[in-house]
Amino acid sequence: MIAKPRYDVIVFGATSFVGKLITDYLWRQYGIDGALSWGIAGRSEERLQELRDGLGDKAAALPIIVASADDEEDLRAMCEQARVILSTVGPYALYGELLVKACAETGTDYCDLCGEPQWIARMAERYHTIAGASGARIVHSCGFDSIPSDMGVWYLQQEAQKAWGKPCQHIQMRVVDSKGGVSGGTVASMLNMAKEASKDATLRKKLADPYLLCPPDHGFRARQMEQKIARYDRDFKQWSAPFVMAAINTRIVHRSNALLNHSYGEDFRYDEAMLTGTGIKGSAMAGAIASATGAMLLGAGLGPLRSALERYVVPKPGEGPSPKLQREGFFVLQFLGHGSGGEKLRLRVTGDGDPGYASTAKMISQAAACLAQDVSHKAVTGGILTPAATFGDDLIQRLQQHADVEFELQ
Ligand SMILES: NC(=O)c1ccc[n+]([C@@H]2O[C@H](COP(=O)([O-])OP(=O)(O)OC[C@H]3O[C@@H](n4cnc5c(N)ncnc54)[C@H](OP(=O)(O)O)[C@@H]3O)[C@@H](O)[C@H]2O)c1
Structure with missing residues (x-):
């Protein structure tokens, strides 16, 4: 039997500029024992600890996972612990492929902030079928774009x-x-x-x-x-x-x-x-x-x-x-x-x-939570997907309720 992942979401690249905003948002929204279980990951334990310390004493129990974007073993071990990996480690065309591969092969859901169409095209070509077989829903471009x-x-x-x-x-x-x-x-x-x-x-x-x-x-x-x-x-x-x-x-x-x-x-x-x-x-x-x-x-x-x-x-x-x-x-x-x-x-x-930062942090966090908690594997099967092909109304509700994004017919 496959063990249940320990966390709903792991934020990989939590120490990036946008990763810090995501961490801060998730902390304020869910804390340690909230409706979403989550942790932070990156290549430097020291920088991750510094980030966690900045959240205050109560955050001491926030899980830290050390993984490098160029170490497949690290990435697979990280994948085994989460339903969803949210990655901000970019440029994705330089650092992103091994993680998409690990997610596609281990059946782990994934979302990112990629705005690099040439790389997404490559990921679709190489991993759409593999993700389809494992059930991994790989969703690119979950920020202001797109x-x-x-x-x-x-x-x-x-x-x-x-x-x-x-x-x-x-x-x-x-x-x-x-x-x-x-x-x-x-x-x-x-x-x-x-x-x-x-x-x-x-x-x-x-x-x-x-x-x-x-x-x-x-x-x-x-x-x-x-x-x-x-x-x-x-x-x-x-x-x-x-x-x-x-x-x-x-x-x-x-x-x-x-x-x-x-x-x-x-x-x-x-x-x-x-x-x-x-x-x-x-x-x-x-x-x-x-x-x-x-x-x-x-x-x-x-x-x-x-x-x-x-x-x-x-x-x-x-x-x-x-x-x-x-x-x-x-x-x-x-x-x-x-x-x-x-x-x-x-x-x-x-x-x-700010569309690309404060607002993007809220949008991708809710996209990751939606993937972990709302979107059943029966309704949406694996592949290299897009936000609209994955989330539907569940994400619209989350964006309106928790991310200050409004959709109004006129
Ligand atoms: N779609 C959108 O709306 C949107 C909005 C904002 C950003 N983005 C995208 O998000 C990405 C991040 O942007 P940013 O400005 O926040 O980036 P950044 O501050 O430059 O941070 C890059 C991150 O990558 C990590 N990293 C680099 N090499 C690594 C490796 N080998 N292993 C593990 N981690 C590694 C860095 O780790 P260290 O902290 O340890 O150095 C850092 O956390 C970019 O690709 C950007 O285009 C998209």
């Missing part, structure tokens, strides 16, 4: 089915407003992706494919809109600019459609952009964001500029937005769904706290 987008689309599609008996054929997501910062790990992940792409023309072509994360036999043919320049958005009556997270969010949403048996439709279209306002001011802001995004991508792709960015400009590993910015941060997203007969549905998704 929970609000993926769960927002899922939510709107449920409402469309209720209202019209069919899904939206086209959904547009627009960032109406947001405030937040970036951390060293996020920037390192983006720069690493740019480095991989700069050396590999095939990868550059793959990254441009909106269906990159769909299984090879997906059959989707609809042409997807990818915004690269400033443009006036007639549907939202404002100027708009490219949204940098669209590169991962749109791919996750299409994988969800594929995993949910094409329930959004064979010809489903999805796009994302940022709204910048009306008039000359809105147009100038859209132009500035489009130029800055283009320059950043170009700079990250060129070796010498990338090295200069790494050395002088961006936050280093372990650094990130200040506590003040995290508290003051927020996001407001607007979804507009179009039915095939001209019908329209609107959804607003809002979050409290």
Whole structure:
């Protein structure tokens, strides 16, 4: 008989910038004897102890597990102790594969904050079948990318089915407003992706494919809109600019459609952009964001500029937005769904706290808890999954009740 795991969730990479926020949130939410049993893990026992000491005397019994991302034995031993491993050890393309392999082979559920589509594609290719056989539910992108987008689309599609008996054929997501910062790990992940792409023309072509994360036999043919320049958005009556997270969010949403048996439709279209306002001011802001995004991508792709960015400009590993910015941060997203007969549905998704950090910490913690406690193995079988293909309404409830994320039809 297989022994029952000791913990619901182990946070691997608890000492990362975002891992500390996750630890703090889980501590405040569940403590030691709360509704979720959990522990912290990482490569340095000393840093883990320091993190635990910072929570106060009552946290002395919080379990610590030492494991290195490059030691398969450590990782398998960690997997045996938990229902779910929540990993923040990134860039995932550099440090993440052995853990996904260990989870897939041992049947351990897993979630992460990966925003690196090229790596998720590799994990799907290598471990989807293995995870299917062991029952491990491997769920990537459980932070600001891509929970609000993926769960927002899922939510709107449920409402469309209720209202019209069919899904939206086209959904547009627009960032109406947001405030937040970036951390060293996020920037390192983006720069690493740019480095991989700069050396590999095939990868550059793959990254441009909106269906990159769909299984090879997906059959989707609809042409997807990818915004690269400033443009006036007639549907939202404002100027708009490219949204940098669209590169991962749109791919996750299409994988969800594929995993949910094409329930959004064979010809489903999805796009994302940022709204910048009306008039000359809105147009100038859209132009500035489009130029800055283009320059950043170009700079990250060129070796010498990338090295200069790494050395002088961006936050280093372990650094990130200040506590003040995290508290003051927020996001407001607007979804507009179009039915095939001209019908329209609107959804607003809002979050409290810096989107990529304070809010992400709450979202992934609730995703891990949902995986450990709500999602039965009968309802959702193993594989390389997405948030929408795994969590459904259980996560929407948790996000609204415990993570300050709201889903409101308008
Ligand atoms: N999707 C989203 O919305 C979102 C939001 C935020 C962050 N992220 C992603 O989350 C990841 C973490 O970001 P961050 O800024 O918090 O990172 P960070 O502060 O740079 O931390 C990286 C972590 O990786 C650990 N690590 C590195 N090599 C290891 C190894 N061999 N074994 C075990 N642990 C190892 C480090 O351990 P030590 O502490 O011992 O050095 C540290 O805990 C990044 O990939 C980032 O892109 C995504």
